[in-house]
Amino acid sequence: xxxxxxxxxxxxxxxxxxxxxxxxxxxxxxxxxxxxxxxxxxxxxxxxxxxxxxxxxxxxxxxxxxxxxxxxxxxxxxxxxxxxxxxxxxxxxxxxxxxxxxxxxxxxxxxxxxxxxxxxxxxxxxxxxxxxxxxxxxxxxxxxxxxxxxxxxxxxxxxxxxxxxxxxxxxxxxxxxxxxxxxxxxxxxxxxxxxxxxxxxxxxxxxxxxxxxxxxxxxxxxxxxxxxxxxxxxxxxxxxxxxxxxxxxxxxxxxxxxxxxxxxxxxxxxxxxx
Numbered sequence: 001x002x003x004x005x006x007x008x009x010x011x012x013x014x015x016x017x018x019x020x021x022x023x024x025x026x027x028x029x030x031x032x033x034x035x036x037x038x039x040x041x042x043x044x045x046x047x048x049x050x051x052x053x054x055x056x057x058x059x060x061x062x063x064x065x066x067x068x069x070x071x072x073x074x075x076x077x078x079x080x081x082x083x084x085x086x087x088x089x090x091x092x093x094x095x096x097x098x099x100x101x102x103x104x105x106x107x108x109x110x111x112x113x114x115x116x117x118x119x120x121x122x123x124x125x126x127x128x129x130x131x132x133x134x135x136x137x138x139x140x141x142x143x144x145x146x147x148x149x150x151x152x153x154x155x156x157x158x159x160x161x162x163x164x165x166x167x168x169x170x171x172x173x174x175x176x177x178x179x180x181x182x183x184x185x186x187x188x189x190x191x192x193x194x195x196x197x198x199x200x201x202x203x204x205x206x207x208x209x210x211x212x213x214x215x216x217x218x219x220x221x222x223x224x225x226x227x228x229x230x231x232x233x234x235x236x237x238x239x240x241x242x243x244x245x246x247x248x249x250x251x252x253x254x255x256x257x258x259x260x261x262x263x264x265x266x267x268x269x270x271x272x273x274x
Contacts, residue, residue, distance in 0.1 A: 005041040006196040013037050015045055024049045039194040039205055040067040059098040064194050064207030066153045071101045075156035078120055079111040084157055089267040090215055093225045107137040107161040126261050130228040137165055144169060147202035158209030166206055170199055219272040226268055228260050244269055
């Protein structure tokens with residue numbers, strides 16, 4: 001039988017075959033081949049409810065551990081925990097590299113004063129200008145519309161409000177939520193596993209949060225994912241310009257003009273110098 005893996009808890013995997021779900025274990029051959037099933041995998045199971053094969057993936061993420069998704073929602077808190085644009089930009093790189101559409105969602109907008117809201121709206125405008133879909137947690141109907149006929153995953157920092165947002169989207173979910181630690185300025189994980197939920201005509205995976213994530217891309221791959229650089233790079237003096245120290249670099253010139261967000265450029269320099 002062939003189905004989609006919709007939930008992983010420890011070494012138990014829930015596979016949906018048609019309208020029926022089966023709790024399965026991985027066959028020994030998968031462990032021997034060092035293949036770890038991920039939520040979103042298309043798998044084959046035998047009559048003993050063992051996963052015997054994982055079909056080829058069109059994409060995959062390491063954190064969270066999902067595969068074959070169309071969209072990844074980067075849930076980004078603007079306060080408690082504080083806005084982390086470095087983590088946001090790193091996640092955008094990794095998601096974009098896998099051929100997955102990133103969607104940014106700023107949460108906890110209600111905790112900001114008017115001046116702080118204006119700054120977030122400027123960020124939202126910039127990220128939209130360079131090609132990303134961007135929402136706030138106040139745009140519930142608009143977010144719901146993006147679910148239709150798609151498989152997506154909610155990802156982002158611990159305490160950003162992923163489960164809270166899903167509960168607002170569908171109040172029948174009753175997903176566990178937790179208060180953040182104001183002393184440490186970070187959240188506590190309430191989501192302990194990855195699970196696909198059927199919502200608003202599509203599938204969405206909730207996943208545990210994290211404070212940081214590794215970056216294994218080459219510098220050339222990183223540069224290609226900086227989507228706002230691409231319209232200017234051909235005007236750089238050198239074809240292999242890294243946009244870090246070279247003379248007559250158009251990308252750096254556009255940063256100085258304010259056409260490229262300085263925080264994005266600064267993060268890029270950190271990414272390539274790691």
